Amino acid sequence: MKLSTRGRYGLRFMLDLALHYNQGPIFLKDIAQRQGISEKYLWHLIHPLKAGGLIRSNRGAHGGYFLAKAPSEINLKEIMQSVEGSLALVDCVDNDSVCQRAQTCITRDIWQEATRVMLHTLESLTLDAMVKRQTEKEEQVK
Amino acid sequence: MKLSTRGRYGLRFMLDLALHYNQGPIFLKDIAQRQGISEKYLWHLIHPLKAGGLIRSNRGAHGGYFLAKAPSEINLKEIMQSVEGSLALVDCVDNDSVCQRAQTCITRDIWQEATRVMLHTLESLTLDAMVKRQTEKEEQVK
């Protein structure tokens, strides 16, 4: 039940953009350097994040990436769903036809409920809340 | 973020034992048949469940498996931790030395919190509650 690097890096990428919100397009190169992740790999995350309408980009010289919405309007559930796909803990939650037992299986109900709770948690965490926590943490270090 | 078959089958195995609680040792063969899972594969789950103190067994003829505790004393968190290992969403939650950023990384705090909520949910679900739901569901079908 580990998160893959897609999810972990995806959040770090988005948080980096949130920390530089309203500072114009941010170079992928800079994000990659700050986060210690290769540009090549980050591309795999950028693609679904664009498709999910969470980020936008400018091409060409002086191009770069920026959030498509305010940090307060972007939550962790959206980010994870974009980069990881469905967050259902088991496939039968999304689609009962994957298992003949689905109609009568009580464990399916259990996983459905657990998935719901998890999604609710992720939904309550927004990028701007994370930015706030980040800056608070940096204050404490001083 | 999908659960592996270990987790899914592990719960079904335990629920099967719970449904036959106090009926003496249950043959692996019977569980395998009811659940549609090979005996060979189930062995991989049985081993950690025994190590985790959740089930016990009798060897030899008329042997079999049974719960080591009452169904009300066994929750989903224990079962998952036994068959899947650590349930931390990311490795750095258990062990900060896996990442140099751990001390200052706000995303680590986020995953730590999400993990905590998830564990709390799993902990609140006990085998006997699932048995109750199962029998209620069967009543409704009639």
Place this chain on the structure above:
DNA sequence: CTTATCTCTACTGTTTTGGTAGAAATTATA
């Protein structure tokens, strides 16, 4: 027209996952 940047396709190696084979150990019971 040159440089900086994003965009895209394709490939590769490694790890994890799911599953099987077959033999050894243990116990009830005839």
Place this chain on the structure above:
DNA sequence: TATAATTTCTACCAAAACAGTAGAGATAAG
């Protein structure tokens, strides 16, 4: 004590998912 039924264990294999890289093409600024 022999036999049948069952758990226990080691080893292995194939397929899928994951993590990461290479290199070329498209676009825009200056």
